Amino acid sequence: xxxxxxxxxxxxxxxxxxxxxxxxxxxxxxxxxxxxxxxxxxxxxxxxxxxxxxxxxxxxxxxxxxxxxxxxxxxxxxxxxxxxxxxxxxxxxxxxxxxxxxxxxxxxxxxxxxxxxxxxxxxxxxxxxxxxxxxxxxxxxxxxxxxxxxxxxxxxxxxxxxxxxxxxxxxxxxxxxxxxxxxxxxxxxxxxxxxxxxxxxxxxxxxxxxxxxxxxxxxxxxxxxxxxxxxxxxxxxxxxxxxxxxxxxxxxxxxxxxxxxxxxxxxxxxxxxxxxxxxxxxxxxxxxxxxxxxxxxxxxxxxxxxxxxxxxxxxxxxxxxxxxxxxxxxxxxxxxxxxxxxxxxxxxxxxxxxxxxxx
Amino acid sequence: xxxxxxxxxxxxxxxxxxxxxxxxxxxxxxxxxxxxxxxxxxxxxxxxxxxxxxxxxxxxxxxxxxxxxxxxxxxxxxxxxxxxxxxxxxxxxxxxxxxxxxxxxxxxxxxxxxxxxxxxxxxxxxxxxxxxxxxxxxxxxxxxxxxxxxxxxxxxxxxxxxxxxxxxxxxxxxxxxxxxxxxxxxxxxxxxxxxxxxxxxxxxxxxxxxxxxxxxxxxxxxxxxxxxxxxxxxxxxxxxxxxxxxxxxxxxxxxxxxxxxxxxxxxxxxxxxxxxxxxxxxxxxxxxxxxxxxxxxxxxxxxxxxxxxxxxxxxxxxxxxxxxxxxxxxxxxxxxxxxxxxxxxxxxxxxxxxxxxxx
Numbered sequence: 001x002x003x004x005x006x007x008x009x010x011x012x013x014x015x016x017x018x019x020x021x022x023x024x025x026x027x028x029x030x031x032x033x034x035x036x037x038x039x040x041x042x043x044x045x046x047x048x049x050x051x052x053x054x055x056x057x058x059x060x061x062x063x064x065x066x067x068x069x070x071x072x073x074x075x076x077x078x079x080x081x082x083x084x085x086x087x088x089x090x091x092x093x094x095x096x097x098x099x100x101x102x103x104x105x106x107x108x109x110x111x112x113x114x115x116x117x118x119x120x121x122x123x124x125x126x127x128x129x130x131x132x133x134x135x136x137x138x139x140x141x142x143x144x145x146x147x148x149x150x151x152x153x154x155x156x157x158x159x160x161x162x163x164x165x166x167x168x169x170x171x172x173x174x175x176x177x178x179x180x181x182x183x184x185x186x187x188x189x190x191x192x193x194x195x196x197x198x199x200x201x202x203x204x205x206x207x208x209x210x211x212x213x214x215x216x217x218x219x220x221x222x223x224x225x226x227x228x229x230x231x232x233x234x235x236x237x238x239x240x241x242x243x244x245x246x247x248x249x250x251x252x253x254x255x256x257x258x259x260x261x262x263x264x265x266x267x268x269x270x271x272x273x274x275x276x277x278x279x280x281x282x283x284x285x286x287x288x289x290x291x292x293x294x295x296x297x298x299x300x301x302x303x304x305x306x307x308x309x310x311x312x313x314x315x316x317x318x319x320x321x322x323x324x325x326x327x328x329x330x331x332x333x334x335x336x337x338x339x340x341x342x343x344x345x346x347x348x349x350x351x352x353x354x355x356x357x358x359x
Numbered sequence: 360x361x362x363x364x365x366x367x368x369x370x371x372x373x374x375x376x377x378x379x380x381x382x383x384x385x386x387x388x389x390x391x392x393x394x395x396x397x398x399x400x401x402x403x404x405x406x407x408x409x410x411x412x413x414x415x416x417x418x419x420x421x422x423x424x425x426x427x428x429x430x431x432x433x434x435x436x437x438x439x440x441x442x443x444x445x446x447x448x449x450x451x452x453x454x455x456x457x458x459x460x461x462x463x464x465x466x467x468x469x470x471x472x473x474x475x476x477x478x479x480x481x482x483x484x485x486x487x488x489x490x491x492x493x494x495x496x497x498x499x500x501x502x503x504x505x506x507x508x509x510x511x512x513x514x515x516x517x518x519x520x521x522x523x524x525x526x527x528x529x530x531x532x533x534x535x536x537x538x539x540x541x542x543x544x545x546x547x548x549x550x551x552x553x554x555x556x557x558x559x560x561x562x563x564x565x566x567x568x569x570x571x572x573x574x575x576x577x578x579x580x581x582x583x584x585x586x587x588x589x590x591x592x593x594x595x596x597x598x599x600x601x602x603x604x605x606x607x608x609x610x611x612x613x614x615x616x617x618x619x620x621x622x623x624x625x626x627x628x629x630x631x632x633x634x635x636x637x638x639x640x641x642x643x644x645x646x647x648x649x650x651x652x653x654x655x656x657x658x659x660x661x662x663x664x665x666x667x668x669x670x671x672x673x674x675x676x677x678x679x680x681x682x683x684x685x686x687x688x689x690x691x692x693x694x695x696x697x698x699x700x701x702x703x704x705x706x707x708x709x710x711x712x713x714x715x716x717x718x
Contacts, residue, residue: 004389004394005388005389005394005395006393006394006395008394008395008399010399010400010401010404011401012401012596013398013399013400013401013402013596013599014399014401015395015399016396016398016399018388021387021388021396021398022388024387025384025387025388028380028383028384028387029364029377029380029381029384030363030364034365035363035364035365035367035677035679036364036365036367036374036679037375037380039372039375039380039558039604040367040369040372040373040374040375040558041369041372042369042370042371042372042373042680043372043559045369045680075434075435075436075439075560075598076434076435076439076581077434077581077595077596078595079580079581079594079595080434080435080579080581082579082580082581083579083580083581083582084579087579110579110580113576113577113579114577192595192596194596199398199399199598199599199600200402200596200597200598200599200600201434201560201561201597201598201599201600201601202560217472218472218473218577220439220441220442220443220446220469220472220579220582221438221441221442221469222435222436222438222439222441222442223442223579235438236436236437236438236551237371237372237436237551237553237559238559238560239434239558239559239560239598239601240372240558240559240560241558241559241560241600241601242560242598242600245398318394320394320395321401321404
């Protein structure tokens with residue numbers, strides 16, 4: 001129990017900018033003189049409409065989203081998108097999936113209900129690397145090529161945008177807003193908000209408008225991209241509080257230099273940990289050097305017992321949620337956008353100390 | 360612009376208990392010494408697991424939910440349920456729908472994609488009353504009977520629970536937790552949280568476990584009640600903040616006497632407004648006396664111009680969001696659980712004054 005804030009290395013939901021939290025706290029019972037909390041606002045009210053549209057605009061600015069692409073604020077997380085994507089974009093035909101971890105695997109399995117899934121690449125069972133462009137076995141007539149930009153569990157991240165004839169559909173849940181992206185190269189980008197954007201409960205979809213409108217007949221209305229585009233994401237009540245928090249996070253991001261600033265920071269954060277790991281014979285990084293994630297650094301000592309001690313002792317120092325996912329084991333340090341550099345420095349310091357006292 | 364809180368008569372999202380908001384504000388950056396906001400917590404962490412399970416327990420207690428029924432915390436609102444219900448419960452057969460307003464009409468229209476929809480009753484186009492039991496034209500082999508307990512837009516509310524052979528499926532979005540309910544009589548109850556429970560982004564489903572597991576083959580995993588029951592609503596990251604806020608609302612409700620207390624309050628609140636309306640020749644209530652909602656009181660002056668003045672002048676007095684839904688016109692005063700009695704008294708006082716100055 002502490003009265004201070006910890007360094008939270010959770011893979012998601014995860015650390016948020018303190019500036020955003022302070023602003024939310026200040027306005028919690030009375031948003032800018034409206035006499036009510038954002039949580040109490042009608043989604044059709046002028047006050048909330050302003051929050052909604054300004055948040056969309058800030059996101060468009062932060063990622064330089066072209067006019068060809070619509071920004072949607074949805075619910076249901078990536079898991080809902082696993083079904084919505086083939087329902088809307090496959091027309092029941094062939095689709096290409098790159099399976100590089102747990103979530104792309106889940107996406108491919110769900111898609112089998114709706115289309116003919118072709119595994120264009122797989123890094124199972126190790127998932128310690130990203131396939132190279134020339135390894136991608138692309139179908140000539142795929143409706144889309146699906147991949148997950150960053151694999152939270154295994155700590156790998158695509159260092160390039162694949163070249164494909166089919167539209168790219170990318171799950172950017174765990175690295176969105178961490179670097180510039182050429183959105184025009186994507187048919188669709190989507191991301192659960194709970195890592196780099198906002199509290200859990202919001203899914204951002206950025207979609208080339210020309211791809212929408214071809215959904216399978218049994219597609220639920222709420223899962224139709226066309227319906228959501230036409231209703232401005234307001235077919236029903238959106239997750240208003242999460243949208244508000246996304247706006248506050250974007251204020252913080254844009255005020256500090258946007259995704260270019262964030263890219264520098266993320267490289268610096270990750271480099272500190274990887275450099276230390278590479279110079280240590282005590283720890284071992286899971287991901288291969290050319291496939292490493294800047295967002296989730298996965299490593300282990302080689303002893304499950306020591307790994308457990310590491311996680312426990314780290315928590316006592318205020319470095320929390322360093323336990324790896326149960327599928328992968330070991331440790332995982334998630335270094336999302338809002339992780340302060342001091343958190344990274346303190347982590348590396350602790351890793352050194354732990355090594356010294358356990359070698 | 361005001362520095363004080365207004366009386367918010369919004370139909371949803373809507374007023375929340377000030378006690379719940381104050382507690383959320385206090386813990387916003389550091390929940391009970393955890394060193395982090397609830398918004399930053401891993402949904403798998405012990406701290407959040409405690410919030411999740413205690414909230415489930417409080418809801419079970421508040422509504423006396425029997426062990427036969429599971430409580431699920433989902434996303435997507437009623438609109439997602441419009442599809443999920445027939446996908447999970449119809450087996451593609453015949454289903455009965457009572458159409459008494461906008462949302463039951465939407466539910467019936469969406470269900471047509473998945474099953475054979477029989478309209479067992481309709482109050483269109485006026486929707487100013489609830490059908491009597493003997494008016495229900497029930498199918499002998501319906502998979503379920505669907506109705507919406509309270510019609511937010513038209514201001515009508517079922518005063519009885521229908522007798523049917525088929526399991527009852529009820530949308531209680533706008534009157535859940537406002538009165539005791541015999542949950543054992545229902546196959547399924549569901550409710551969007553944004554009226555009587557929590558911020559928008561959470562859908563509560565209370566389902567007889569024996570009904571789950573018969574979903575149509577193309578049902579998305581996230582829409583399968585069976586999958587959600589088996590995963591304890593944690594197939595993916597749930598809307599954590601909304602669940603936390605529901606817990607705080609339930610603390611407030613249970614500390615004050617639960618749904619029995621709330622039922623007295625809601626009758627008293629509504630009676631004050633209806634009694635005034637019935638004694639006025641200036642205003643007219645929309646709903647027929649035996650069908651009136653305690654949650655949403657709909658009324659008008661008979662002049663669209665006066666209605667607009669009413670809404671505008673009321674807002675200047677801190678009585679906000681009294682404009683009726685665009686489908687129904689006129690005025691609507693939503694008197695949800697967290698509406699203070701002072702708000703109702705101030706409203707009636709204003710109605711009197713407005714009448715005096717505009718007769």
